[in-house]
Amino acid sequence: MSExxxxxxxxxxxxxxxxxxxxxxxxxxxKAATISSERLAELAGVNAAKVRKDLxxxxxxxxxxxxxxxxxxxxxxxxxxxxxHDWPVVIVGVGNLGQALANYGxxxxxxxxxxxxxxxxxxxxxxxVHGIAVRHIDDLPAIADGAGIAIGIIxxxxxxxxxxxxxxxxxxITSILNFAPALVTVPAETSLRKVDLAVELQILSFYQxxxxxxxxxxxxxxxx
Amino acid sequence: MSExxxxxxxxxxxxxxxxxxxxxxxxxxxKAATISSERLAELAGVNAAKVRKDLxxxxxxxxxxxxxxxxxxxxxxxxxxxxxHDWPVVIVGVGNLGQALANYGxxxxxxxxxxxxxxxxxxxxxxxVHGIAVRHIDDLPAIADGAGIAIGIIxxxxxxxxxxxxxxxxxxITSILNFAPALVTVPAETSLRKVDLAVELQILSFYQxxxxxxxxxxxxxxxx
DNA sequence: ATGTGTGAATCGGTTCACAGCC
DNA sequence: GGCTGTGAACCGATTCACACAT
Numbered sequence: 385m386s387e388x389x390x391x392x393x394x395x396x397x398x399x400x401x402x403x404x405x406x407x408x409x410x411x412x413x414x415k416a417a418t419i420s421s422e423r424l425a426e427l428a429g430v431n432a433a434k435v436r437k438d439l440x441x442x443x444x445x446x447x448x449x450x451x452x453x454x455x456x457x458x459x460x461x462x463x464x465x466x467x468x469h470d471w472p473v474v475i476v477g478v479g480n481l482g483q484a485l486a487n488y489g490x491x492x493x494x495x496x497x498x499x500x501x502x503x504x505x506x507x508x509x510x511x512x513v514h515g516i517a518v519r520h521i522d523d524l525p526a527i528a529d530g531a532g533i534a535i536g537i538i539x540x541x542x543x544x545x546x547x548x549x550x551x552x553x554x555x556x557i558t559s560i561l562n563f564a565p566a567l568v569t570v571p572a573e574t575s576l577r578k579v580d581l582a583v584e585l586q587i588l589s590f591y592q593x594x595x596x597x598x599x600x601x602x603x604x605x606x607x608x
Numbered sequence: 609m610s611e612x613x614x615x616x617x618x619x620x621x622x623x624x625x626x627x628x629x630x631x632x633x634x635x636x637x638x639k640a641a642t643i644s645s646e647r648l649a650e651l652a653g654v655n656a657a658k659v660r661k662d663l664x665x666x667x668x669x670x671x672x673x674x675x676x677x678x679x680x681x682x683x684x685x686x687x688x689x690x691x692x693h694d695w696p697v698v699i700v701g702v703g704n705l706g707q708a709l710a711n712y713g714x715x716x717x718x719x720x721x722x723x724x725x726x727x728x729x730x731x732x733x734x735x736x737v738h739g740i741a742v743r744h745i746d747d748l749p750a751i752a753d754g755a756g757i758a759i760g761i762i763x764x765x766x767x768x769x770x771x772x773x774x775x776x777x778x779x780x781i782t783s784i785l786n787f788a789p790a791l792v793t794v795p796a797e798t799s800l801r802k803v804d805l806a807v808e809l810q811i812l813s814f815y816q817x818x819x820x821x822x823x824x825x826x827x828x829x830x831x832x
Numbered sequence: 833a834t835g836t837g838t839g840a841a842t843c844g845g846t847t848c849a850c851a852g853c854c
Numbered sequence: 855g856g857c858t859g860t861g862a863a864c865c866g867a868t869t870c871a872c873a874c875a876t
Contacts, residue, residue, distance in 0.1 A: 834875105836876100840872105841870070852857105
């Protein structure tokens with residue numbers, strides 16, 4: 385595939401981080417210089433054809449009869465994902481979820497340092513969370529600009545989500561991750577992803593219910 | 609569509625909770641007895657054709673020229689999603705994330721009461737979180753059975769995720785929500801969904817990077 | 833002999849467009 | 855006239871299968 389084929393399918397983009405993690409995970413122990421699509425597929429939990437197709441969108445980085453050079457692949461995928469530098473994030477809403485996200489090391493470790501915490505509640509402003517002073521959401525533009533923030537995380541109640549999204553956009557933030565259980569809309573130039581815990585549980589509930597059988601006790605479905 | 613068309617597409621299942629929430633959200637103020645696919649689509653952030661197709665899988669609950677009866681739709685969707693009764697959950701791992709999830713009201717409110725918290729660390733056993741005593745993971749089978757738990761939430765570090773999943777399955781739990789940034793595999797009869805925060809951020813990073821342009825400063829990409 | 837890269841076939845899901853019923 | 859229900863057309867993504875490079 386030529387170097388000028390620059391439209392990576394969305395589904396592929398969503399898998400690149402998984403491949404990246406898989407490769408990082410096989411550190412030391414069996415870090416051969418090279419890896420086959422078969423093996424990477426196994427590590428990532430997909431099939432080999434998908435791996436090859438996905439990687440082919442990045443360019444022809446494999447060698448027929450051999451496989452992919454692990455280091456080179458790591459480099460190319462990191463570059464493609466924009467992970468060669470940090471992306472500071474701001475978390476909006478320091479309730480339970482917001483604080484947990486702030487304290488959850490997983491972000492900072494992976495190149496997404498928490499640059500700021502903001503909240504609309506004046507009572508929370510000044511509070512220290514994870515060593516960061518909570519600031520007022522009105523300061524967003526200044527904060528975003530000063531800290532070079534590109535990503536905003538919405539961790540507010542549902543009712544505030546759209547308003548917060550609007551403020552993030554107004555502050556020049558073009559990537560948003562929404563944890564609030566609410567629909568938010570953003571301009572086309574802004575990326576929006578959502579994580580909805582209740583929805584995930586309800587999906588599980590559906591299949592659980594399904595398995596229990598259409599008529600499996602009106603009270604509580606128990607399998608045991 | 610006949611009553612015997614019982615295979616709802618996965619994509620539809622994933623949207624039902626959103627429709628449900630949309631309907632619940634339009635409480636009081638403009639709670640007309642009936643709603644059009646157009647209006648529901650707007651509330652849910654999809655298009656009308658999709659709403660109609662999705663709802664048609666549940667049966668023909670609409671009235672041509674009129675729309676869908678809101679109450680009846682709510683009832684049917686709740687029933688279909690298995691939300692007519694609670695589904696107790698167990699959270700495995702009471703680190704930052706696990707504790708936040710426990711304290712986050714969103715679950716209990718929506719019919720997923722936290723019935724138990726477990727951890728592998730003996731030092732954490734006995735600790736109270738959200739009014740619940742943490743128990744040892746070895747007790748899972750007894751806990752799951754006693755409390756009628758159907759859903760397990762993995763909130764451990766990546767390294768423990770597969771082991772925990774195996775134990776949940778062994779304890780008879782057939783629905784799992786995995787927050788650990790790791791691949792876990794489960795038997796075919798078990799439902800597994802994953803929420804991976806780092807992956808979400810990396811996907812945002814990709815598009816952010818994309819927007820910044822292939823050559824937009826090797827140091828830090830700033831738009832302003 | 834091995835394992836990539838990729839056209840072709842297939843599949844699940846979305847959108848269109850309109851017939852059918854209120 | 856208005857809005858649902860649904861075949862048909864369409865589209866993105868997955869899988870197949872094999873030519874091709876090492």
